[in-house]
Amino acid sequence: MRSTSRTEAFLAHTPAASQIFTTVLSHGPLTRSEIAGRTRLSAAAVTKAVKPLIEAGYLVEDVDEDRQSSLGRPANPVRVDGGRALFIGVKVTGDELxxxxTDLCCRIRVARHLPLRSRDPKAVLASTAALVQELLAEADGFGVRVQGLGIAVSGDVDRAAGVVRYSPFLDWRDVPLAELAQMTTGLPVTVDNDVRALTVAEQWFGAGVGLSDFALVTVGAGIGCGLVVHGQVVSGAHGVAGEIGHVAIDPAGPLCHCGNRGCVEAIAADSAIVAQVREATGVDVADAAAALDLAHTGDPGAREVYARAGEAIGRALATVANLLGPERVIISGEGLAAYDLFAGQIRDAFAAAAFGSAARCDVQTRPLPFEEWARGAAATAIQSFIRSDTH
Known part of the structure; x- marks a missing residue:
């Protein structure tokens, strides 16, 4: 087993230094003056932070020979050397890993899928360790060390403690996943809720770059929501901030697995849609793909189920907009395969329920392949590596 001696400490020991590095990571290449402008730090603080990061190879200065010969100090941009470090991200679903x-810029270099024969934590850990060993061998081919492992799991996850408090899809309770995975892989481990992990990736590398306040809503097996407020991903006091899937839309609606009735998730999650399509049509559709196919053939009962799902999602988005006032709401997840069936209902319900200027929120759809969930896990590992305040 490979040991943690393979990893190294990052050089940005202060919040200012990690802020500077994160700014270059998300927005670079940037000149030192541009970094100072974006971070509102002094030129001296920027220079002090940048110098050791260049010397250690994390930042690269792009020297312009024409600028070098001009009068005054050259304004050479600096950028992150993505190949300087590697990270592994693992998304745990109910049936596969x-x-x-990825590299330091969270670009995927290698992707792997592994079916899960059991959801038992020990079995999942053993499969995770085997997959990590495969990717560590791949990393050796790049000649660069893997500096951290991120694991993303649905449900109530306490990132600070590294514990999965409750994951309904896996039927896990109080699993100290970070500690166990660190023991089995020898790597520093960050464990987070899967939607929050995806939100980190979007904040640093995707549709949320440069936004102070935005929300990511995922539609699929569940209805999830990641929130960024004043530049920080919000977990809440108990780690469950953003649970819009359990906002009650219809008190007389279908029973939700949480015990309440009419939750967004009980109306618009994949399993809920499948159950409602069966009831409405009398057709024993096997799964979400079969339900979608039936609706696409024009079956009125199936289409009505998707219309109700779209209305529930739209009202949930309006709730986020009313409470948070984000600049943007990004809709993603595998449920977007049905977007053509409920886009109109989402827009109409959002417009009707969003209060005042909240309706001006930019609502975007962002279809993402399933590997992006694992990339989100890698993003949390990168975040932990460069920001000591996130451990």
Whole structure:
């Protein structure tokens, strides 16, 4: 087993230094003056932070020979050398592990899928360790060390403690996943809720770059929501901030697995849609794909189920907009395969329920392949590596 001696400490020991590095990571290449402008730090603080990061190879200065010969100090941009470090991200679903090897800029270099024969934590850990070993071998081919492992799991996850408090899809309770995975892989481990992990990736590398306040809503097996407020991903006091899937839309609606009635998830999640399509049509559709196919053939009962799902999602988005006032709401997840069936209802319900200027929120759809969930896990590992305040 490979040991943690393979990893190294990052050089940004202060919040200012990690802020500077994160800014270059998300927005670079940037000149030092541009970094100072974006971070509102002094030129001296920027220079002090940048110098050791360049010397250690994390930042690269792009020297312009024409600028070098001009009068005054050259304004050479600096950028992150993505190949300087590697990270592994693993997304745990109910039936498979999806794992990626990424560079420091969270670009996927290698992706792997492994079916799960059991959801028992010990079995999942053993499969995760085997997958990590595969990716560590791949990393050796790049000649660069893997500096961290991120694991993303649905449900109530306490990132600070590294514990999965409750994951309904896996039927896990109080699993100290970070500690166990660190023991089995020898790597520093970050464990987070899968939607929050995806939100980190979107904040640093995707549709949320440069936004102070935005929300990511995922539609599929569940209805999830990641929130960024004043530049910070919000977990809440108990780690369950953003649970819009359990906002009650219809008190007389279908029973939700949480015990309440009419939750967004009980109306618009994949399993809820399948159950409602069966009831409305009398057709024993096997899964979400079969329900979608039936609706696409024009079956009125199936289409009505999707219309109700779209209305529930739209009202949930309006709730986020009213409470948070984000600049943007990004809709993603595998449920977007049905977007053509409920896009109109989402827009109409959002417009009707969003209060005042909240309706001006930019609502975007962002279809993402399933590997992006694992990339989100890798993003949390990158975040932990460069920001000590996130451990």
């Amino acid at each position: 999806i794992a990626v090897l």
